[in-house]
Amino acid sequence: MKNMLRYLPGLALLTLVVGLSAQTWAQQVEVITYTCRCVTGGVNQQTVQWLNEFVIPTFEERMAAAGRNVDVQFTEFGGSDEALKQQYALDLSVGRGFDVIAFDGFWVPEFAEAGLIKALDEIIGPEANEWEGWDHIAPSIQNLMGFGGKRYGIPVGTDVRMIFYNRELFVQAGIPQWWAWQPHSWEELLATARQIKAALPDVIPLQINAGTSMGEATTLQGYYLVLLGTGEQPYDFATNKWVVRSPGILRTLQFYKQIYIDEGLGDARTQLLSDARARTFQLFSEGKIAMLVEGDFFWRAVVSPTGSNAIPNRDTVVGWAAMPATAPGSGIRGQDFVTASGGTGNILNPNSANPQLAWELLTFMNSQEGLNAAQQYQARIRARDDVPVPNEAFLTVTARALLPFTTTRPGFPVYSQTVSPQIQLMTERVVSGEFSPREAMEAYALAVIDAVGIDDTEELPGF
Amino acid sequence: MRQHQGIISRRVAVAFLLPALLFILVFLVFPSLWIFYLSLTNRTLTGRTATHPEFVGLGNYLRLLRPPLFASGQFGRSLELTLQFVLGSALLGQAALGLLLAWVFYQRKGFLKDLVYTLAILAWIIPSVVVAFLWVAFLDRDFGSLNALLSNLGLKPIDWLLDAPMVSIILFNTWRGAAFSMMLFSSALSIVPPSYLETADVVGASTWSKFKDIIFPLIRGHLLTDLILISLWTFNLFTPFLLTGGGPAFRTEILAIYTYRHAFRDFRFGFGAAISVVVMLINLILSSIYLMALRRREARV
Structure with a gap:
């Protein structure tokens, strides 16, 4: 035992040296973390490929060339948008979370007001406003990730919503002009649905998103597109009040009832499933839904040959049409057709231990080079005007037709x-048959009044 | 009452208790008071009220009781569903099934008993997430094994979780928790002197009258313990969320899921806290009934 003690000082010294050098080595590795709603073999898998094959290796390489040892750690998330929002809120509220996070633009106001996220120039200083990319992103698009006149993140792009239909089913049902079908009123849309129901009893003619399970997808591509067709919006920008009772809301709910309950043109059951949206995508890709109202996300990330529910010959099978107003000229602003847009992007976590590096990753992802690479994986209309859409007739046509x-x-x-x-x-x-359209509107009115106060709400006459 | 002369002085006894009391204070009393305070504010996790919560008095409690109280997704409906769930799965389901199993295998040995007991206990100890997955796989309309079975019998597939969601979670919880009652009753039955039953056999008593006149009076205390305990557990159970998420259209939104939705999905901490206080009060009432019943029993013994 005594003999052993002789080695003790040397051993201690050795431990110290090894420990110190390990520590200096560890200090040199700068870790940066990223997450988005994207998963291999599932939702947004093209984004995963872009990150793993281009962004991360290229960024690490560039940093290494500049003498920095950077390790980008990317975590995939395969759950719903709502679950991801929940995760973000909890992470950020305790000062944790990923350094750079993919974010839906319409969450920004709610998170910003709570102080959970901060404007880019508050996190990294005025140089955030000097970024070269801002000159290539239109202010209206920048605003998708903004709140109160400040930029909270960099938008990836915007989108439009429309009716997607299955041309093969249209041919089987004998729909004329199946190659370029376009209804001009709700009645024409319903007439097509009825014809499909009569000809193909095993096919669901028309799904318009409804229910809590689909989250924002219900509001934006379902309810909004129907309501806009009546000439109304949920918020009255002229009076700055929320519309809680109106003829448009009632007509919208009656339209839902007609489709899901009265005529059985849509399948209410699918809307109530806890995985309603994924199930809907699956049914469409299997040729069991004839018409579906969705965003262009559906085209580029779901039924795309590289998408999560791929249709290999998508370009021939899937057609699209604009969503008509109740009748020509009766849509919002007197339009014949309606659509709605949102936007997603990436923000910086204000709790990041290395915000400058996070900013470098974020700007690299959104550089012209980064987005041009992204187009190889998923072509879409990008936020930057110096990133062209390569060879994609659909996106160019729909954007030109619908965005205005x-x-x-x-x-x-x-x-x-x-x-x-x-x-x-x-x-x-309404679609579950629990309430009549009028009862459902009344319950909605009470809940919104409760949240914003009666002074910030209004009712439109004539319902 | 005579002053009790224990082996340790009162002061030492208090000193021994102190660490435990401290833990209770920190982890039970303080959070409860904090929750009560929160329930008087409109604090949220997101939006303006996250950083600027306001004192709203009993506003959250009034909102809880506001009509239409029994419409879907409202507190009253949730309470109603919880009572259905407790009555169906705990009292009628677990207790009855547990008692039946214990009684059927009373004074029996052999492979069948071992098998049934093992399966029941397995159902009880497997982690909830695994069990929930098994049940979803069992009940699913398109891929579920139950519907595969039914279609072999020539029946149309039934979408259990959508068309009979309450029945599904009641059956699920009965299956899941019957083991506890079974074991409790089985140990209770073991204290019944066999001579009582043998005498009854000699005079030709029926099975039912043996149960009614001999077994039941002897295990009444255990029955009470069991009923109260599983009622409390079931009342606060969250696991059905893994099967139905509270849906469809809130038809299985029992109180634990209702609270979760408001507090941790919509992040209304103030309102969620108010629900929790009410749930806490209901639990307090249930457990006082339990303690009182227990005390009365001890006094009788």
């Missing part, structure tokens, strides 16, 4: 906190 008359959501925290969830609930109560 699009509508965006009101950018107030209470929209995402209360109004939108209440809209989802209202549609669920």
Whole structure:
């Protein structure tokens, strides 16, 4: 034992040296973390490929060339948007979370007001406003990730919504002009649905998103597109009040009832499933849904040959049409057709231990080079005007046709906190047959009044 | 009452208790008071009221009781569903099934008993997430094994979780928790002197009258313990969320899920806290009934 003690000082010294050098080595590795709603073999898998094959290796390489040892750690998330939002809120509230996070633009007001996220120039200083990319992103698009005149993140792009239909089913049902079908009123849309129901009893003719399970997808591509067709919006921008009772809301709910309950043109059951949206995508890709109202996300990330529910010959099978107003000229602003746009992007976590590096990753992802690479994995209309859409007729055509008359959501925290969830609930109560359209509207009115106060609400006459 | 002369002085006894009391204070009393305070504010996790919560008095409690109280997704409906769930799965389901199993295998040995007991206990100890997954796989309309079975019998597939969601979670919880009652009753039955039953056999008593006149009076205390305990557990159970998420259209939104939705999905901490206080009060009432019943029993013994 005594003999052993002789080695003790040497051993201690050795431990110290090894420990210190390990520590200096560890200090040199700068870790930066990223997450998005994207998962291999599932939702947004093209984004995963872009990150793993281009962004991360290239960024690490560039940093290494500049003498920095950077390790980008990327975590995939395969759950729903709502679950991800929940995760973010909890992470950020305790000062944790990923350094750079993918974020839906309409969450920004709600999170910003709570102080959970901060404007880019507050996190990294005035140089955030000097970034070269801002000159290539239109202010209206920048605003998708903004609140109160400040930029909270860099938008990836915007989108439009429309009716997607299965041309093969249209041919089988004998729909004329199946190659370029376009209804001009709700009645024409319903007539097509009825014809499909009669000819193909095993096929669901028309799904318009409804219910709480689909979250924002219910509000934006379901309810909004129907309501806009009546000439109304949930928020009256002329009076700055929320519309809680109106002829348009009632007509919208009656339209839902007609489709899901009275005529059985849509399948209410699918809307009530806890995985409603994924199930809907699956049914469409299997040729069991003839018409579906969705965003262009559906085209580029779901039924795309590299998408999560791929249709290999998508370009021949899937057609699209603009969503008609109740009748020509009776849509919002007197339009014949309606659509709605949102936007997603990436933000910086204000709790990041290395905000400058996070900013470098974020700007690299959104550089012209980064987005051009992204186009190879998923072609879409990008936020930057110096990133062209390569060879994609669909996106170019739909953007040109629909973007000019699009509508965006009101950018107030209470929209995402209360109004939108209440809209989802209202549609669920109608398609499940629990409430009549009038009862559902009344319950919606009470809930919104409760949240914003009666002075900030109004009712439109004639319902 | 005579002053009790224990082996340790009162002061030492208090000193021994102190660490435990401290833990109770920190982890039970303080959070409860904090929750009560929160329930008087409109604090949220997101939006303006996250950083600027306001004192709203009893506003959250009034909102809880506001009509239409029994419409879907409202507190009253949730309470109603919880009572259905407790009555169906705990009292009628677990207790009855547990008693039946214990009685059927009373004074029996052999492979069948071992098998049934093992399966029941397995159902009880497997982690909730695994069990929930098994049940979803069992009940699913398109891929579920139950519907595969039914279609072999020529029946149309039934979408259990959508068309009979309450029945589904009641059956699920009965299956899941019957083991506890079974074991409790089985140990209770073991204290019944066999001579009582043998005498009854000699005079030709029926099975039912043996149960009614001999077994039941002897295990009444255990029955009470069991009923109260499983009622409390079931009342606060969250696991059905893994099967139905509270849906469809809130039809299985029992109180634990209702609270979760408001507090941790919509992040209304103030309102969620108010629900929790009410749930806490209901639990307090249930457990006082339990303690009182227990005390009365001890006094009788």
